Amino acid sequence: MIGRPKLVLASGSPRRLTLINQAGIEPDALQPADIxxxxxxxxxxxxxxxxxxxxxxxxxxxxxxxxxxxxxxxVVAADTVVAVGRRILPKAELLDEAAQCLRLLSGRNHRVHTSVCLVTPNGSFRQRMVETRVRFKRLSGEDIEAYLASGEWRGKAGGYAIQGLAGAFVVKLVGSYTNVVGLPLYETLALLSGEGFPIHFGWLNT
Incomplete structure (x- = not known):
């Protein structure tokens, strides 16, 4: 885009792209990091x-x-970790992994941690950590079976996507909702704005 500096989102996540688009920013490129x-x-x-x-x-x-x-x-990069206490839950790829995550989260509090890392045009690194507390209702066997059948859990940290069907499991959320989806918007835009990126550039055309 002419008129503003370029921005690269270091992610292949459709959720992170949707979120940054929601904030009025269209990345010039996606550069998923295979790590x-x-x-x-x-x-x-x-x-x-x-x-x-x-x-x-x-x-x-x-x-x-x-x-x-x-x-x-x-360059904007982020990583989201779902944890119960000190235990990090996997990004579920297998049915058994997702089922284990859901049983562990059932009726309990857990925390979602996202670290956002910004690289500025001069190569400086800026990083912010965001934490959200989430409580799930007690899940019945039918809840778990139906959610597993949906396939929505695949590739999601903790085996669920709050922006989808699993939103119905959430009894309480304290902190940033967009953090749980995968990119805390307030903190991401604060980082960008603080380093001179014109975060309102795209708002004129929405």
């Missing part, structure tokens, strides 16, 4: 999200620097 997202042994949820967001940003930055059209762009 190993398995937590280290004994790694705490906040530390894991922080490390993975930074690694995604660094990986995307390498690709951006090789692309003449994108060189000097802002």
């Amino acid at each position: 190993d997202e398995i937590p280290y042994k004994g790694e705490l949820p906040r530390a894991c999200a922080t490390r993975l967001a930074r690694t995604k940003a660094e990986t995307a930055l390498e690709a951006v620097r090789l692309n003449e059209e994108l060189r000097g762009a802002y």
Whole structure:
């Protein structure tokens, strides 16, 4: 786009793209970072999200620097971790994983941690951590079976997507809703604005 600096979203997540579009920002490119997202042994949820967001940003930055059209762009990366206590739940890919997550979340509080990492055009890194507390209702066997049959859990941290059917499981949420979806908008835009990105540029055309 002419008239504003370029921005690269270091993600292939449709949810993160939808969220940043919701804020009136259209990334100039998507640069998903293919990294190993398995937590280290004994790694705490906040530390894991922080490390993975930074690694995604660094990986995307390498690709951006090789692309003449994108060189000097802002890079936004994020990683979301769902945890019960110190236990990090997987991004469920298998039915058994999703079922285990749902049974663990049933009737309990859990926390969703998202780390947002911004790389500025001069190569500086800025990072913010956002935490949201979520409580699920007690899930019946029928709830779990029906949700698993929907397939909505696939590839989702904690085995659920709050913006979909699982929104009906949420009894209470304290903190940022967009954080649970995958990109906390307030904090992301605050980072961008604080580093000189014109966050209202696209608002004129919405």
